[in-house]
Amino acid sequence: MASSRLSYESEAKAVTTPIEPRQTGTGKPLLRDLMLIARFELGEALRTRMLLVMLLLFIGGGALGAWGFSKVVGEFEKRTASMLKTEAGAKPGQSLELLRETPIFRSFVRAAVDDDEQADYIMRLPPIVLFYGWASFTFLPWLILFTSSDTISTEVASRTIRYTALRTSRLAYALGKATGQAIIILGVTVLCALTFFFVAWANFARFDVAATALGLVLFVPRVFALSLPFLGLAMFASMATANGNTSRLVAYGSAILLSIVAGLSGWLRDGGSTGAIAADLAGYFTPFGRSQNFIFPFGSDFWVSLIITIGLAILYFTAGYALLRRRDL
Amino acid sequence: MKTALSFDNVRKRFGNKVALHGFSLDVPTGALFGLIGPNGAGKTTAFSIACGFLRPDAGGVSILESGGFDAGHMKGRISAMPQDAALGRETTCEEHLIFFARLQGLERKAAVAETARVLSEVGLADRARSKTKTLSHGMLRRLMVAQAFIGSPELILLDEPTSGLDPRHAHELREMFGRSHRAGQTIIVSSHNLPELEQICDHVAFIDNGHVTRAGRTSDVTGTGEEIEIQLGGDACPMAALTAALPNATIEQLPEKNTLRIRFSPESNGPGPRDSEDVIGIALRVLLDNGARISGVRKGASLERKFLEMR
Numbered sequence: 274m275a276s277s278r279l280s281y282e283s284e285a286k287a288v289t290t291p292i293e294p295r296q297t298g299t300g301k302p303l304l305r306d307l308m309l310i311a312r313f314e315l316g317e318a319l320r321t322r323m324l325l326v327m328l329l330l331f332i333g334g335g336a337l338g339a340w341g342f343s344k345v346v347g348e349f350e351k352r353t354a355s356m357l358k359t360e361a362g363a364k365p366g367q368s369l370e371l372l373r374e375t376p377i378f379r380s381f382v383r384a385a386v387d388d389d390e391q392a393d394y395i396m397r398l399p400p401i402v403l404f405y406g407w408a409s410f411t412f413l414p415w416l417i418l419f420t421s422s423d424t425i426s427t428e429v430a431s432r433t434i435r436y437t438a439l440r441t442s443r444l445a446y447a448l449g450k451a452t453g454q455a456i457i458i459l460g461v462t463v464l465c466a467l468t469f470f471f472v473a474w475a476n477f478a479r480f481d482v483a484a485t486a487l488g489l490v491l492f493v494p495r496v497f498a499l500s501l502p503f504l505g506l507a508m509f510a511s512m513a514t515a516n517g518n519t520s521r522l523v524a525y526g527s528a529i530l531l532s533i534v535a536g537l538s539g540w541l542r543d544g545g546s547t548g549a550i551a552a553d554l555a556g557y558f559t560p561f562g563r564s565q566n567f568i569f570p571f572g573s574d575f576w577v578s579l580i581i582t583i584g585l586a587i588l589y590f591t592a593g594y595a596l597l598r599r600r601d602l
Numbered sequence: 603m604k605t606a607l608s609f610d611n612v613r614k615r616f617g618n619k620v621a622l623h624g625f626s627l628d629v630p631t632g633a634l635f636g637l638i639g640p641n642g643a644g645k646t647t648a649f650s651i652a653c654g655f656l657r658p659d660a661g662g663v664s665i666l667e668s669g670g671f672d673a674g675h676m677k678g679r680i681s682a683m684p685q686d687a688a689l690g691r692e693t694t695c696e697e698h699l700i701f702f703a704r705l706q707g708l709e710r711k712a713a714v715a716e717t718a719r720v721l722s723e724v725g726l727a728d729r730a731r732s733k734t735k736t737l738s739h740g741m742l743r744r745l746m747v748a749q750a751f752i753g754s755p756e757l758i759l760l761d762e763p764t765s766g767l768d769p770r771h772a773h774e775l776r777e778m779f780g781r782s783h784r785a786g787q788t789i790i791v792s793s794h795n796l797p798e799l800e801q802i803c804d805h806v807a808f809i810d811n812g813h814v815t816r817a818g819r820t821s822d823v824t825g826t827g828e829e830i831e832i833q834l835g836g837d838a839c840p841m842a843a844l845t846a847a848l849p850n851a852t853i854e855q856l857p858e859k860n861t862l863r864i865r866f867s868p869e870s871n872g873p874g875p876r877d878s879e880d881v882i883g884i885a886l887r888v889l890l891d892n893g894a895r896i897s898g899v900r901k902g903a904s905l906e907r908k909f910l911e912m913r
Contacts, residue, residue: 302674306705313701320692432687435655436698436749439682440705442673602655 303448306441310449311456314424318457327420327461334416335465338408339472342401346477365477391569399481401473402488403568405466409496410564413462414503414528421454421507422524423517425597430516434602447594451508458504459497466493495567502560502582503528505589512593528561535561560585604631605667606757606788607652612661614647614812621647622812625661629790629805634783636799636820637792638909639809645792646685648809649759653682666756678706683750685761691735695726695745698734699752706753720748723778725771740767747775751782758782760791764798776802800824800905808912815912826902830881832862835895840888847888848881878902 318324347365383392395403425447428434437446466489474480510524534555539562541552556562566578607629614622622644629635637645650656652663654671663670666679689698696717703713721727724744734742747763760779764772779789779802793799799806800820807817816823839862844853851866866881878901889896903911 302677302707309701309704316697317690317693320690432684433689435653435682435684435687436689436702437705438655438673439653439680440673440677440702599657601650601657 303442303445306445307449307452310437310441310446311452314450314453315456318453323420324457327416327457328464330416330420331413331461331465332468334412335405335408335468336472338404339401339469340476342404343473343476346400390571394569394571397484398488399473399485401469401477402485402492405469405489406492406496406568407564409462409465409492410499410567413496413500414560415525417458417500417503418507418510418524418528419521421458421504422510422520424450424454424508425511426514426520427517429514429602432602438602443598444594447508447512447590447597450511451504451590454504454508455501458500462493462496462500466490466496491570495570498579499560499564499567499582501586502589505586505593506531506560509589509593512597531559532561535559538562557581558585558588603628605629605664606631606633607666607759607790608664609648609651610662610664612648612651612658612663614644614651614656614658620812622651622658624813625809627807627814627817629788631788632783632786633788633790633805634779634803635788635790636803636806636905637790637809638796638799638806638905639792641794643809644812645809646761647812649682649761649790649792650684652759653680653684655684678708678753679755680757680759681706681750681752681755682759683746683761683763685765687746689734689742689745692733694731694733695721695737695748696730698745699749702749703752706755708753716752720751723751724748725774740771743767744771744775747778751778754782754785754787757788758790760789762793763791764793764795772798796904796906796909806905808909810912816908820905821902824902824905824908827868827878829863829865829902830878830885831898831900831903832864832885832889832896833898833900834860834862834889835897836860838892838894840892840894843888843892844885847884851881 315324318327343365350365379392379396382395383389386392386395425434428437434446470485470489473485474482506527507524510520510527514520514523538552538556538559541548542556560582563578563582566574569575605628607627609625609627612622612625613620614625625644625648627648637648639645647656651658652665652671654673665671665676668675671680699717699720700710700713703716704710708716718727718730721730724747726741726744726748729737729741734745737745743763743766747760750758750760763779764775767775776798779791783789783802783804791799791803803820805818806820806823808815808823821827837860839855839860841853841855844862844864848864848866851864854863854865855861856863862885864881864885866878868877882899882901886896886899
């Protein structure tokens with residue numbers, strides 16, 4: 274016993290090193306720390322199975338959405354075939370594709386959209402791609418608010434943040450966390466698109482592989498761009514509060530408030546009331562109601578909306594960081 | 603005197619509760635400094651302010667003579683073991699420490715080597731790849747200590763580092779603190795374990811009700827140059843002979859444990875002893891010549907007694 278104790282002590286003494294000058298790495302500490310934190314965040318997401326939950330939510334939702342869409346189309350085609358006393362295809366999509374190629378359908382879409390360029394764009398897109406865009410724009414923000422809003426607040430609650438706050442700036446920490454979440458969202462958005470692709474491929478007749486793949490590839494960056502202000506909002510809630518449940522509550526509360534602002538803004542603006550200018554101005558501070566402009570990746574509306582959404586992401590994040598910067602941890 | 607950490611009239615309030623008021627303290631560079639105080643005295647608040655976790659309402663803090671805490675500026679120079687901060691349960695010891703080391707500016711290879719070193723120091727080398735959720739309380743505590751020593755920071759603050767540890771591991775950590783101290787690091791330890799602090803610290807400060815009540819070298823605080831205690835093995839105690847041999851000293855016979863307490867002034871210019879060794883020599887000679895039995899001699903009072911006397 275005594276000898277093992279002695280050998281332990283001598284071993285411990287041997288591993289003690291004198292103080293050496295710090296190695297400062299790349300010379301860009303903020304960027305370096307940000308990337309380290311983002312990578313650790315990804316690792317944590319994997320380890321804590323948070324990523325698994327997100328994958329299940331996004332991919333499961335995507336698979337269910339694509340499958341549901343194919344069922345709705347199939348049912349629509351069956352009923353139409355029954356009415357016309359014709360034979361429906363074995364797989365859904367055959368009649369829809371034939372319908373899309375008719376001049377009357379083109380005229381109908383042009384009349385509905387009221388813009389020839391936009392109508393032609395819609396006509397070129399496979400329906401599953403449009404459905405992916407609509408579903409992502411509608412549901413993704415709420416999923417992001419759910420999965421990302423406790424990123425920082427839980428670490429404040431458990432005081433885990435203190436280990437990091439000792440070693441890097443709060444800005445690098447917050448940006449690293451946001452970057453990690455953004456990478457996760459981008460990853461699951463891509464996987465969700467892939468899920469739509471493969472489920473549609475398995476279920477639809479006359480499946481245009483190239484057009485669907487291209488349509489989804491071009492949609493993913495727009496879905497990601499529109500998700501950024503919601504990530505900003507989630508980060509705001511996470512930085513403004515000190516526990517996970519409160520931050521989710523703040524995130525959803527803020528989102529509901531902003532959706533009401535968007536609704537009121539559109540209503541008052543269209544109504545031409547005296548508050549039209551205020552309503553128009555308020556509309557710039559909410560990411561809701563912009564998905565329409567993201568469906569068509571051209572024209573000034575798209576670019577203005579893109580700039581506004583990125584601006585809002587920065588604005589929400591900055592507001593949250595202003596609170597985190599000053600708060601006791 | 604160069605200071606590693608300096609508090610100047612710091613004030614901090616949480617709602618109606620004043621945690622620190624008029625808190626001033628200088629920790630000399632290279633010291634192994636003990637922070638002593640009851641629960642709620644303000645030790646953890648002081649630590650948290652030094653580390654930048656909390657912002658003082660008033661007053662100033664200077665760390666390594668470079669002003670207040672700035673994570674970018676202080677990168678890798680200051681470290682701490684926060685008392686109640688959790689580590690991710692699904693992450694391994696190694697992953698945590700490599701991440702912390704890299705955040706301190708170490709490249710990956712150096713971070714891996716440094717992780718192996720500190721894990722070995724705290725006796726967790728064989729648990730490097732264990733998730734923290736599988737560690738016992740004591741192991742987790744040692745991991746928290748290990749992260750504070752990564753990269754050999756100049757200033758390390760440890761809040762109750764040996765709390766809940768078994769005697770062997772507590773001893774090993776004390777040995778580690780001593781080695782780091784000898785290597786030139788400044789270490790500040792807060793603890794309720796006063797014999798432990800007395801054993802390892804060369805400086806101590808008493809904190810009570812949010813301010814420092816006494817601070818200085820441990821030897822000065824415990825009065826090793828002003829007081830000795832002799833524990834007698836029997837009832838015989840030649841008080842008259844002792845008083846005659848040490849005319850400038852105050853001699854008390856304490857009923858508990860049959861102890862003699864001799865207080866003296868080392869600056870005394872009169873005839874008689876000049877330091878504690880002189881006093882011990884004279885007192886023991888008189889006691890033994892008069893048939894007393896000695897079971898122990900101690901220079902100064904214990905930190906525990908000094909602390910209790912202050913309250």
